[in-house]
Amino acid sequence: MTNDFNPKSDFLAILLERGFLHQCSDLAGVDAKAKAGELTAYIGFDCTASSLHVGSLLPIMMLRWLQKTGNKAVPLMGGGTTRVGDPSGKDESRKLLSIEQIDANKDSIKKIFAKFLTFGSDTHDAIMPDNAEWLTALNYIEFLREVGRHFSVNRMLSMDSVKMRLERDQELSFIEFNYMCLQAYDFVELNKRYGCVLQMGGSDQWGNIVTGIDLGRRMGRPQLYALTSPLLTTSSGAKMGKTAAGAVWLNEDMLPIYDYWQFWRNTEDADVGRFLRLFTELPMDEIRKLESLGGAEINEAKKILANEATSMVHGRNAAELAAETARKTFEEGTISASLPTVTVSSDELTAGIGVLNAFVKAGLVASTGEARRQIKGGGLRINDELANDERAMISSAQVNSDGVIKLSLGKKKHVLLKAQ
RNA sequence: GGGGGAGUGUCCCGAGCGGCAAAGGGGGCGGACUGUAAAUCCGCUGGCUAUGCCUUCGUAGGUUCGAGUCCUACCUCCCCCA
Numbered sequence: 205m206t207n208d209f210n211p212k213s214d215f216l217a218i219l220l221e222r223g224f225l226h227q228c229s230d231l232a233g234v235d236a237k238a239k240a241g242e243l244t245a246y247i248g249f250d251c252t253a254s255s256l257h258v259g260s261l262l263p264i265m266m267l268r269w270l271q272k273t274g275n276k277a278v279p280l281m282g283g284g285t286t287r288v289g290d291p292s293g294k295d296e297s298r299k300l301l302s303i304e305q306i307d308a309n310k311d312s313i314k315k316i317f318a319k320f321l322t323f324g325s326d327t328h329d330a331i332m333p334d335n336a337e338w339l340t341a342l343n344y345i346e347f348l349r350e351v352g353r354h355f356s357v358n359r360m361l362s363m364d365s366v367k368m369r370l371e372r373d374q375e376l377s378f379i380e381f382n383y384m385c386l387q388a389y390d391f392v393e394l395n396k397r398y399g400c401v402l403q404m405g406g407s408d409q410w411g412n413i414v415t416g417i418d419l420g421r422r423m424g425r426p427q428l429y430a431l432t433s434p435l436l437t438t439s440s441g442a443k444m445g446k447t448a449a450g451a452v453w454l455n456e457d458m459l460p461i462y463d464y465w466q467f468w469r470n471t472e473d474a475d476v477g478r479f480l481r482l483f484t485e486l487p488m489d490e491i492r493k494l495e496s497l498g499g500a501e502i503n504e505a506k507k508i509l510a511n512e513a514t515s516m517v518h519g520r521n522a523a524e525l526a527a528e529t530a531r532k533t534f535e536e537g538t539i540s541a542s543l544p545t546v547t548v549s550s551d552e553l554t555a556g557i558g559v560l561n562a563f564v565k566a567g568l569v570a571s572t573g574e575a576r577r578q579i580k581g582g583g584l585r586i587n588d589e590l591a592n593d594e595r596a597m598i599s600s601a602q603v604n605s606d607g608v609i610k611l612s613l614g615k616k617k618h619v620l621l622k623a624q
Numbered sequence: 625g626g627g628g629g630a631g632u633g634u635c636c637c638g639a640g641c642g643g644c645a646a647a648g649g650g651g652g653c654g655g656a657c658u659g660u661a662a663a664u665c666c667g668c669u670g671g672c673u674a675u676g677c678c679u680u681c682g683u684a685g686g687u688u689c690g691a692g693u694c695c696u697a698c699c700u701c702c703c704c705c706a
Contacts, residue, residue, distance in 0.1 A: 466660080470660060470661075472661055473659095473661045473662060474662075501659090503661080506660085506661080573671065574653085576674095577654085578654065581653090581668060583653080583668090613653085615654095
């Protein structure tokens with residue numbers, strides 16, 4: 205759909221050439237607004253966890269480009285909608301989060317945005333409203349009379365997500381219907397409050413966004429627009445941002461910066477170019493140069509990807525430290541003091557800790573059972589020595605000259621155990 | 625409303641004559657090979673205070689020395705008839 209479109213705005217030009225665009229309700233319309241620097245766009249973020257993960261990075265980058273190209277970015281905190289819970293894509297409704305939990309998550313998530321956007325009160329500064337501001341104040345009857353009457357059930361029934369469920373005779377709860385309505389209402393409310401005319405999101409949000417556009421028209425708002433980004437998977441088809449250890453979190457307290465850097469460093473060859481476009485701000489000609497590197501040379505491109513992507517979230521210094529840590533660990537084979545570290549009490553260490561428990565404590569394995577299996581498979585190392593006795597004890601005798609014990613799972617995952 | 629079928633290892637899909645920690649995939653993790661890549665091959669893939677103990681097959685009971693397997697009720701889903 206976007207092949208023959210020639211954007212006049214920097215915003216769309218960048219989105220297009222970097223691979224952010226999947227679908228747009230009206231490219232020309234959005235283009236004109238963006239060209240004039242009058243585009244205010246929002247993306248909603250649910251507060252279901254205390255950190256966003258790399259899956260959210262793509263929408264965040266869209267907001268960043270939006271602001272960089274002279275428009276107004278609005279990350280919307282879903283403090284209200286999270287109380288309802290978005291059931292789409294799930295066969296079972298998740299347990300509802302407590303309001304305290306949601307608020308705590310929200311506070312934690314908010315910090316991320318400050319690293320990507322400039323907030324303030326100027327026209328083009330980003331703002332971060334919370335839909336709890338208006339949703340929690342809604343009165344059911346009033347909402348039905350003023351907003352609900354504009355929703356065409358006929359139309360909603362024809363939406364793909366709904367149609368599929370009905371055809372397969374699968375439960376579609378009323379709350380799910382309401383989630384769509386609330387999201388649509390958000391769009392209209394943001395238009396009223398801030399003149400927001402564009403909602404962006406992942407391609408799975410298309411239906412919900414269009415419902416918002418429709419509601420806007422029925423309620424006499426100006427023309428609204430939708431723009432979605434492709435669903436990201438790696439070349440081998442895996443969902444982006446999920447590892448066995450869990451999601452790749454953006455918050456440092458959920459995932460050490462070193463591990464974040466490593467995540468990008470381990471990108472598959474085939475993804476390097478695409479990721480450089482999406483997750484860094486390097487100029488396009490440089491990216492083209494980097495992705496054309498062949499064989500082992502592409503590792504240089506991966507390091508740059510890791511540096512750039514890590515700088516964006518954690519800052520240039522932290523990224524360089526991570527890069528240096530990786531260099532020492534992998535290229536020199538020495539122990540860097542800045543590897544992820546887990547502390548144990550010195551009493552405990554003096555008394556001795558079983559190897560199995562030590563690796564569990566370090567978070568390298570999930571259970572002593574797994575530790576046992578890894579030892580059998582030759583996957584665990586203590587100070588680079590293969591661990592082959594599951595009953596061995598780790599004690600202060602193994603502390604090296606830097607005061608730490610290095611525990612490794614496989615060749616890539618290292619944690620330092622430190623007595624305190 | 626009537627008739628038929630199905631829910632399995634808390635990532636998913638899926639076999640399972642009454643002896644089952646439960647076949648086989650996918651995914652994931654580890655090993656070999658490499659370039660901290662991919663592909664390929666090999667191993668592992670409930671928990672624990674571990675030659676034993678505990679918890680798992682939709683839910684709750686029952687039969688049995690013994691139940692994923694048989695019986696009863698319930699819940700949920702799928703198909704056919706009205």
